[in-house]
Amino acid sequence: MRIRRFWVATLTIAMFASALTACSNKESTTPATTPATTVNDSTTAGNEAAADQTTSGNGLVAAAVATSNADPTSFFPLKNTGGGKNPLNEIYETLVDQDGPGGKIYGNLAKTWNMDGLDLYVEIYDNIYDSAGNHITADDVIYSYEYSWSQGYTTSKYLSYTDGIEKIDDYNIVFHWKEDQLDTYSAIDSVLLGQFIFSQASYEASADGMATTPVGTGPYVLKDFMPGSSAVLERRADYWQTDASLVGPQHQANVQTITYKFISDPSQVVNALKSGDIDYADTVDEASLAYFLSSGDWTVVRTYDRNLFCMFFNCLDGTIFHDMNLRAALCYAINSDDIVAAVGGQDFARRVYEYGVPGVTNYNENCESWENYYTVTDLALAKDYLAKSGYAGQTVQIHYYAGEFSTYCEAISLCIGAACDQLGMKYEIHPTNAIEDVISTVNGNWDIVVSNVGGDGNAVDYFRNNFNNGRYEGALINSFDEKIDELYNKTYTASGATPENVSEFNQYLIDNYYVYGMMERITSAVMRSDLIADSSVTTRRSWTLPGSWVYYVD
Amino acid sequence: MWKYIANRFLWMIFVLVGTAIVIFTIMFFVPGDITQTLLGFDATEAEREVLRVSLGLDKPYIVQLMRYLYNSFIKLDFGTSYVYNVPVMRELLARIPRTLMLGTACILVNALIGIPLGMVAALNQNKWQDTLCMVLSLLFVSIPQFWLALQLVDIFAIRLNWLPAFGIGGIKYYILPVIAASMAGVASNARQTRSSMLEVVRADFIVTARAKGLKENQVVKKHMLPNALIPVVTGLGVGLGKSIAGSVVVETIFTIPGVGMYLMTGINSKDYPVVQGSVIVLAFFSAIVMLLVDIIYAMIDPRIKAQYAGRTRGMRK
Numbered sequence: 001m002r003i004r005r006f007w008v009a010t011l012t013i014a015m016f017a018s019a020l021t022a023c024s025n026k027e028s029t030t031p032a033t034t035p036a037t038t039v040n041d042s043t044t045a046g047n048e049a050a051a052d053q054t055t056s057g058n059g060l061v062a063a064a065v066a067t068s069n070a071d072p073t074s075f076f077p078l079k080n081t082g083g084g085k086n087p088l089n090e091i092y093e094t095l096v097d098q099d100g101p102g103g104k105i106y107g108n109l110a111k112t113w114n115m116d117g118l119d120l121y122v123e124i125y126d127n128i129y130d131s132a133g134n135h136i137t138a139d140d141v142i143y144s145y146e147y148s149w150s151q152g153y154t155t156s157k158y159l160s161y162t163d164g165i166e167k168i169d170d171y172n173i174v175f176h177w178k179e180d181q182l183d184t185y186s187a188i189d190s191v192l193l194g195q196f197i198f199s200q201a202s203y204e205a206s207a208d209g210m211a212t213t214p215v216g217t218g219p220y221v222l223k224d225f226m227p228g229s230s231a232v233l234e235r236r237a238d239y240w241q242t243d244a245s246l247v248g249p250q251h252q253a254n255v256q257t258i259t260y261k262f263i264s265d266p267s268q269v270v271n272a273l274k275s276g277d278i279d280y281a282d283t284v285d286e287a288s289l290a291y292f293l294s295s296g297d298w299t300v301v302r303t304y305d306r307n308l309f310c311m312f313f314n315c316l317d318g319t320i321f322h323d324m325n326l327r328a329a330l331c332y333a334i335n336s337d338d339i340v341a342a343v344g345g346q347d348f349a350r351r352v353y354e355y356g357v358p359g360v361t362n363y364n365e366n367c368e369s370w371e372n373y374y375t376v377t378d379l380a381l382a383k384d385y386l387a388k389s390g391y392a393g394q395t396v397q398i399h400y401y402a403g404e405f406s407t408y409c410e411a412i413s414l415c416i417g418a419a420c421d422q423l424g425m426k427y428e429i430h431p432t433n434a435i436e437d438v439i440s441t442v443n444g445n446w447d448i449v450v451s452n453v454g455g456d457g458n459a460v461d462y463f464r465n466n467f468n469n470g471r472y473e474g475a476l477i478n479s480f481d482e483k484i485d486e487l488y489n490k491t492y493t494a495s496g497a498t499p500e501n502v503s504e505f506n507q508y509l510i511d512n513y514y515v516y517g518m519m520e521r522i523t524s525a526v527m528r529s530d531l532i533a534d535s536s537v538t539t540r541r542s543w544t545l546p547g548s549w550v551y552y553v554d
Numbered sequence: 555m556w557k558y559i560a561n562r563f564l565w566m567i568f569v570l571v572g573t574a575i576v577i578f579t580i581m582f583f584v585p586g587d588i589t590q591t592l593l594g595f596d597a598t599e600a601e602r603e604v605l606r607v608s609l610g611l612d613k614p615y616i617v618q619l620m621r622y623l624y625n626s627f628i629k630l631d632f633g634t635s636y637v638y639n640v641p642v643m644r645e646l647l648a649r650i651p652r653t654l655m656l657g658t659a660c661i662l663v664n665a666l667i668g669i670p671l672g673m674v675a676a677l678n679q680n681k682w683q684d685t686l687c688m689v690l691s692l693l694f695v696s697i698p699q700f701w702l703a704l705q706l707v708d709i710f711a712i713r714l715n716w717l718p719a720f721g722i723g724g725i726k727y728y729i730l731p732v733i734a735a736s737m738a739g740v741a742s743n744a745r746q747t748r749s750s751m752l753e754v755v756r757a758d759f760i761v762t763a764r765a766k767g768l769k770e771n772q773v774v775k776k777h778m779l780p781n782a783l784i785p786v787v788t789g790l791g792v793g794l795g796k797s798i799a800g801s802v803v804v805e806t807i808f809t810i811p812g813v814g815m816y817l818m819t820g821i822n823s824k825d826y827p828v829v830q831g832s833v834i835v836l837a838f839f840s841a842i843v844m845l846l847v848d849i850i851y852a853m854i855d856p857r858i859k860a861q862y863a864g865r866t867r868g869m870r871k
């Protein structure tokens with residue numbers, strides 16, 4: 001009886017609580033309209049492609065193309081970095097753009113831009129309209145920057161470098177630069193390149209911040225989106241830039257429909273190519289490449305992806321690698337050719353000769369003939385250094401980044417372990433998803449970290465992530481060598497980013513055996529030979545842009 | 555019986571609240587920083603702090619927990635995904651039907667193939683039929699799910715071009731995923747059914763039923779099966795719960811945007827609202843499945859129904 005009364009009382013209280021809550025002023029939790037329905041397979045191009053032709057600026061046409069892609073998860077314009085975000089670059093635009101990594105910067109929404117003292121003046125075109133028909137003015141540009149920053153999304157970093165942005169008239173704005181940021185490396189480019197511009201009216205009209213209903217100024221609109229499955233983009237007939245000579249290489253619309261299929265399993269990507277479900281895949285694993293290489297129906301395109309894989313030592317006081325002789329010993333025992341072989345051979349990676357990759361701006365080709373541990377593997381010399389060091393049998397803790405490139409980092413770690421074996425050093429290998437937790441000075445229980453560093457086409461970019469004191473509260477090496485800080489502050493500036501300074505920095509790293517740049521990844525993209533003629537146009541971050549590819553016609 | 559069901563529903567609330575507290579606490583104390591994922595490696599600590607404040611992640615544990623419990627159970631709002639930028643509830647409502655379809659189809663296949671296989675094995679114990687059935691079930695339980703999935707794709711999608719290799723759409727998109735996901739369940743069901751049937755087949759009441767002159771078909775259907783099915787029903791129920799919660803392998807391989815993939819993405823990217831919301835929803839479905847299993851027990855076995863009724867009668871005193 002008592003138990004029955006207890007349950008009756010509980011239910012009654014619950015009912016009253018629900019009634020009171022229903023009366024309160026709460027945000028709607030009603031789900032929005034059901035997301036996009038099933039992808040129509042008829043959007044994929046088969047061998048009978050180019051039946052419906054669309055003309056583009058260069059005269060080449062195609063109907064539709066399908067490509068595998070990581071899931072962008074959302075078309076939210078404030079988040080435009082990270083895996084899978086390339087479709088956003090077909091829908092949204094920035095003030096200026098860059099013709100690939102390290103390429104020429106050209107105006108996109110910006111007609112002109114110039115620095116005058118501490119003020120950066122930007123004039124935008126007066127005929128920009130987004131896909132909802134909203135006219136883009138200076139107010140929208142300012143809104144895009146300020147709203148993004150207010151929400152904590154700092155991709156453009158504009159408030160890091162400026163004291164704000166101001167409207168001059170409907171098509172002119174000015175960024176007031178901070179004096180101490182005037183010489184910051186690529187600051188102006190970051191501000192103008194980093195922020196998608198969108199209409200305030202479109203953004204406020206969207207129920208979910210344009211996450212599933214993006215409205216941009218780009219040459220494509222989103223027609224269908226199934227998170228976790230696919231996205232379909234259609235070419236805009238009313239793209240605002242009608243002067244073909246002013247449409248940049250990254251803003252072409254050479255194909256009517258682009259279908260992105262989010263296939264997570266690498267073997268399913270291969271199956272999708274073979275079955276014709278997709279026409280292009282940007283990374284195919286080595287085991288499957290042989291099939292495509294031997295088939296005339298497919299073109300395999302190999303690209304150096306500017307991803308530098310490297311090894312850092314923990315050189316703090318009290319650590320085993322504080323001893324330079326021990327660092328030298330391990331460096332001379334490692335052979336970069338073995339590392340390239342371990343990750344699949346010369347079709348999948350190439351060795352590097354400094355902390356940087358060949359072919360980028362400010363790269364010093366002479367480093368390939370310097371005589372140091374990059375070009376010399378000498379076990380006897382390594383053992384000499386080991387004998388001079390104070391190594392007393394401690395276990396070397398090797399941590400590698402187990403994120404997107406874990407197979408490469410793991411293979412490199414195993415090669416480092418093999419080198420330790422040759423020297424008689426004990427070691428343990430640990431994968432980690434949070435490399436910053438490992439290398440922070442707060443948690444010092446690491447000796448070697450193996451990770452990858454990306455760059456945007458300039459040798460200076462590779463210093464940015466791991467030598468920046470502001471990033472890791474002491475970073476990897478700065479905390480015990482002030483010279484590194486000095487070299488970083490000298491090189492990572494607009495005026496200091498020169499081949500001489502980069503070489504000086506690299507020589508210092510080599511002389512002190514602080515870091516070992518091991519390899520650069522080579523990716524293999526596979527595409528249909530009869531459809532895609534050229535897929536080399538990419539964003540500044542090397543992301544694919546199917547709209548800008550060149551296609552064959554019937 | 556209805557009182558028993560109502561009682562179970564009320565206990566479910568406590569189970570769900572407890573699950574929510576546990577999962578929130580785990581996600582709160584797990585190392586890692588969502589702002590790193592959202593802003594990328596270029597972001598400085600100051601920039602990450604700004605985002606942390608805007609997402610409400612700077613508040614103390616108890617404040618965040620209370621806010622989370624209030625939003626989840628009173629407002630039925632699991633928050634907005636940091637990665638997808640859409641309300642978690644909305645995304646779950648879109649994905650649950652796909653996962654449920656996959657899970658339900660798997661259980662149907664489990665039942666339709668596994669139970670007859672087990673029955674044939676039990677009724678022909680130590681004969682070639684028994685051996686064949688057990689070898690098949692051993693094979694099914696040994697084959698890794700992902701390997702089977704890829705082999706099915708290679709044969710039926712690539713070579714024969716009969717079925718699609720991945721994606722979602724009509725019924726044909728679910729055939730290969732269901733086969734890949736259900737084979738292990740078929741095997742364990744078959745073995746469970748065989749084992750239960752063997753316990754029943756030599757019972758006195760079966761001898762009596764045969765002695766009364768009933769046909770073997772009727773003996774099996776009306777007397778053997780109901781008694782043998784209790785543990786099998788439990789297995790099917792647990793299997794349904796596992797199919798709904800653990801379908802991530804099949805969903806990943808076949809690119810089915812279901813709850814499993816959603817949860818995995820949330821875990822990998824430290825998307826707290828997605829993980830918390832998904833776990834609560836999965837816990838809810840698991841509790842419902844267990845309740846359904848108990849109701850089916852009562853339908854199969856009148857003794858159990860009487861037990862439920864007796865339990866609630868005792869409560870009234």
